[in-house]
Amino acid sequence: MRKSLMFTGIAAIAALALAGCSADSDPAASGSADTAWPESITISLVPSVEGEDLAEALDPLTAYLSDNLGIEVNGVVATDYAATVEALGSDQAQVIITDAGSLYNAMERYDAQLILRDVRFGATSYASVAYTNNPDKYCAEAPEMSTYAASGIELSYCNGIEEAGETATGQGPAALDALTKIDDGTKVALQAATSPAGYQYPVVAMREAGIDTDTGITQIPVEGNNNAVLAVYNGDAEVGFAYWDARTTVAEEAPDIADKVVAFAYTDMIPNGGVAVSNTLPADLVAQLTELMDGYADSSEEAKDVMFDLVGLSDWTDQTAPEQITRYGEILAQFQN
Known part of the structure; x- marks a missing residue:
C-alpha cells in the first residue's frame, strides 16, 4: 500500500532520543x-x-x-x-x-x-536534494539523465545518486561528501527554518560535512521549493536545497531545467x-x-x-x-x- 499525506506543519518536539519506540510496527x-x-x-x-x-x-x-x-x-x-x-x-x-x-x-x-x-x-519518505548550476565543481563526472516517474520527465543527476537511463529512486543519503565542496562564501538557497527539506536536513548535512552554516556560507532566503530551484536556475545561488524532485514544479516555466540545475547529493530520508x-x-x-x-x-x-x-x-x-x-x-x- 502506498502514497501519502500532504501535510506541511511541524510540531515542536522533545530533544530526548527515542528509546525502544519501534513499538515495533507489530x-x-x-x-x-x-x-x-x-x-x-x-x-x-x-x-x-x-x-x-x-x-x-x-x-x-x-x-x-x-x-x-x-x-x-x-x-x-x-x-x-x-x-x-x-x-x-x-x-x-x-x-x-x-x-x-x-x-x-x-x-x-x-x-x-x-x-x-x-x-x-510509492515511498514512505523522501530526500532533500542538493542542486547546483555548477556541475564542474560539485560533480565527479558529467551529469546523466534519469526519469522522474511521477512526472515522466528526464532530469539530470551526478555523483552516482541515480543510474543513467533508469527510473530515478530518490534514495538517500547519497554523495554527501560532495557537500564539502561548498566553500566559504558560497551562495546557498535555503527555505524557512521550519522546512525539513528546504532547511533542517540540509543544514544538518552541511554541518556534518564540516561547514559553518552561519558564517561559512551566504544564505539566500527563499520561500518554497520551487523558488529554491529557481534561485539556482537563475544564478542567484550556486547551491540550493528542496525536496525530491522539486525541479518538476518549474519545468513549464523553465523547460531547460535539467540542463541548468543538476542534482548532486541526497540527504537522509525525511519521513x-x-x-x-x-x-x-x-x-x-x-x-x-x-x-x-x-x-x-x-x-x-x-x-x-x-x-x-x-x-x-x-x-x-x-x-x-x-x-x-x-x-x-x-x-x-x-x-x-
Whole structure:
C-alpha cells in the first residue's frame, strides 16, 4: 500500500532520543489481547478540507471503521498537528493521523504506538536534494539523465545518486561528501527554518560535512521549493536545497531545467506522517484497526476519494520504519528555539 499525506506543519518536539519506540510496527506490542474493548474510540486529525465539507469528508472513514470494528469510531478536528498529540496525551483521542514530528512527539512523550505510515509516489519518505548550476565543481563526472516517474520527465543527476537511463529512486543519503565542496562564501538557497527539506536536513548535512552554516556560507532566503530551484536556475545561488524532485514544479516555466540545475547529493530520508495509537488500547483492537486502515483505500472507489479529500493522501502502509521517525525527531530537536 502506498502514497501519502500532504501535510506541511511541524510540531515542536522533545530533544530526548527515542528509546525502544519501534513499538515495533507489530500491533501486538502494546496493550493486552485480553483487555475489554472500549465502547468507542476517537480519531484526531488535521483535515485538508474546511468548514461544512468536513463532516461529509470524515464520516465515510469513521463509518467504515465503526461497521468493521463493531464499536463507535468518532472523528475530531485538531487545530494543528501539535494538538493531535495533546489530544492523545489527554485521552481525548486514542488514534491520531498526523505529521512526522508529531508522531515522534507522541511516541516520546506518551509512549504512543506507530502503526501506519503515509506514502507518496510509492515511498514512505523522501530526500532533500542538493542542486547546483555548477556541475564542474560539485560533480565527479558529467551529469546523466534519469526519469522522474511521477512526472515522466528526464532530469539530470551526478555523483552516482541515480543510474543513467533508469527510473530515478530518490534514495538517500547519497554523495554527501560532495557537500564539502561548498566553500566559504558560497551562495546557498535555503527555505524557512521550519522546512525539513528546504532547511533542517540540509543544514544538518552541511554541518556534518564540516561547514559553518552561519558564517561559512551566504544564505539566500527563499520561500518554497520551487523558488529554491529557481534561485539556482537563475544564478542567484550556486547551491540550493528542496525536496525530491522539486525541479518538476518549474519545468513549464523553465523547460531547460535539467540542463541548468543538476542534482548532486541526497540527504537522509525525511519521513512522511502516519497514524499512531494510544498504548491503552487492547492489542487485538490495535491489530484490527491497523489492518482496516491499511486496507481502506482499496475497500472502494469512494474510499480513495475520501482519503485524498480528507487528508490529501492515497494510502497507508504498515511498513512503518520507526527509525526514520527517530532520526527526524533528533534533527528537529536541533532547531528548537
